[in-house]
Amino acid sequence: MLDVDYMDLAINVARAGIGQTSPNPVVGAVVVNDNRVVGIGAHLRAGEPHAEVHAIRMAGEKAVNSTIYVTLEPCSHYGKTPPCAELLINSKVKRVVIATTDPNPLVAGKGIKLLKDAGISVEVGVRKEEADALNKVFYHTMSSKLPFVTLKAAISLDGKIATSTGESKWITGETARLDVHKLRHQHDAILVGVGTVIADNPSLTTRLPNGGKNPIRVILDTYLRTPIDAKIVNDGEAETIIIVSNQVEDKKKDLYQTKGVKILSLETKNIVIRDVLALLSTLGITSVFVEGGAQVNGSFVKEKAVNQVITYIAPKIIGGNNAPGSIGGSGFEKMSEVLQLSIESVEQLGEDIKVIAVPKEQ
Numbered sequence: 001m002l003d004v005d006y007m008d009l010a011i012n013v014a015r016a017g018i019g020q021t022s023p024n025p026v027v028g029a030v031v032v033n034d035n036r037v038v039g040i041g042a043h044l045r046a047g048e049p050h051a052e053v054h055a056i057r058m059a060g061e062k063a064v065n066s067t068i069y070v071t072l073e074p075c076s077h078y079g080k081t082p083p084c085a086e087l088l089i090n091s092k093v094k095r096v097v098i099a100t101t102d103p104n105p106l107v108a109g110k111g112i113k114l115l116k117d118a119g120i121s122v123e124v125g126v127r128k129e130e131a132d133a134l135n136k137v138f139y140h141t142m143s144s145k146l147p148f149v150t151l152k153a154a155i156s157l158d159g160k161i162a163t164s165t166g167e168s169k170w171i172t173g174e175t176a177r178l179d180v181h182k183l184r185h186q187h188d189a190i191l192v193g194v195g196t197v198i199a200d201n202p203s204l205t206t207r208l209p210n211g212g213k214n215p216i217r218v219i220l221d222t223y224l225r226t227p228i229d230a231k232i233v234n235d236g237e238a239e240t241i242i243i244v245s246n247q248v249e250d251k252k253k254d255l256y257q258t259k260g261v262k263i264l265s266l267e268t269k270n271i272v273i274r275d276v277l278a279l280l281s282t283l284g285i286t287s288v289f290v291e292g293g294a295q296v297n298g299s300f301v302k303e304k305a306v307n308q309v310i311t312y313i314a315p316k317i318i319g320g321n322n323a324p325g326s327i328g329g330s331g332f333e334k335m336s337e338v339l340q341l342s343i344e345s346v347e348q349l350g351e352d353i354k355v356i357a358v359p360k361e362q
């Protein structure tokens with residue numbers, strides 16, 4: 001087997017942590033000795049052992065003179081766990097193959113330096129692209145300090161999210177809707193506008209056949225118009241935050257807070273998305289799944305505060321000037337101002353297609 005084969009295995013093992021390791025990256029490690037895999041490991045939860053620790057433990061004394069393949073540069077700092085670079089040195093590993101460096105300023109090259117100074121042969125960059133793609137959120141939050149934003153829309157062929165009378169169940173089919181719930185599971189928070197709460201009385205929970213993690217529910221609601229009897233206020237299914245402007249008096253907020261809903265007030269009379277993201281980041285939220293409606297989508301797009309756009313397109317035509325499109329608000333007047341993206345992937349899910357696009361300027 002070649003280095004790339006073992007790194008492919010490490011990348012696949014890393015996927016075990018997807019949706020579980022926030023705010024940490026997912027990482028996979030494979031220990032090979034005399035062309036035999038003797039240890040594998042994935043980082044499964046923040047605060048628990050790192051991938052290398054699991055793999056080296058499994059290898060036991062076969063770690064000596066082994067080669068370890070890791071999808072991320074071994075850490076060099078004392079965080080919630082001791083540094084992996086030291087573990088590899090003490091385990092007398094002979095060679096370390098790394099897919100990509102760690103952007104965390106605490107590590108960034110220090111892990112590699114520790115290994116090299118200890119006389120261990122280090123190779124960096126094997127399957128870098130694939131390894132980076134595993135940790136889009138981690139890389140974004142390390143560089144921008146703001147949560148990674150996924151904007152999701154489910155539209156008809158003619159771009160509508162509902163009929164002119166507000167009906168929308170369902171535009172996309174079972175397979176696509178299941179895929180949406182996997183995305184909810186993978187994000188720290190799900191965010192909708194009060195318009196969606198009033199129109200759909202949604203639960204915003206993750207309903208997958210085997211369960212799944214419910215993201216924190218975040219509602220943008222300038223004047224606190226969320227119905228007091230809404231599911232998200234009363235079902236206790238997930239932590240719920242309503243972000244309001246400075247136009248709401250405390251007495252009204254108390255009504256919701258006694259029901260366990262957290263009300264966070266911005267200092268401005270209307271809701272600025274950048275401030276919302278900065279606020280969510282202070283709560284340790286590293287990824288936000290924006291699921292509409294059109295008004296909220298419009299505000300995220302207008303502020304160009306999206307990091308990936310996932311659109312599910314159904315082979316249906318709704319028509320009608322009054323049927324809403326997926327991006328509301330004032331929109332851009334000039335083509336030179338529009339949000340430009342590049343298509344990352346297109347796949348068919350049941351009868352629908354799923355398009356993942358990434359904004360060009362980052």
Ligand SMILES: Nc1c(/N=C/[C@H](O)[C@H](O)[C@H](O)COP(=O)(O)O)[nH]c(=O)[nH]c1=O
Pocket residue numbers: 154168169170171172173176177180192196200201202203204205291292293312
């Ligand atoms: N109408 C459609 C969607 N509609 C999504 C809505 O904007 C809103 O997120 C849902 O009403 C949330 O409800 P709950 O959390 O599931 O109870 N989303 C989809 O993917 N396909 C559709 O056809």
Ligand SMILES: Nc1c(N[C@@H]2O[C@H](COP(=O)(O)O)[C@@H](O)[C@H]2O)[nH]c(=O)[nH]c1=O
Pocket residue numbers: 023024025026027028042043046047048049050051052072073074075078079080081082084102104107
């Ligand atoms: N998950 C992971 C790493 N994650 C790195 O360590 C930081 C988290 O450290 P801690 O708080 O101690 O868990 C995280 O921000 C990232 O830089 N490093 C590794 O060597 N292997 C792993 O499996």
Ligand SMILES: [Zn+2]
Pocket residue numbers: 050051052074075076082083084085
């Ligand atoms: Zn580590």
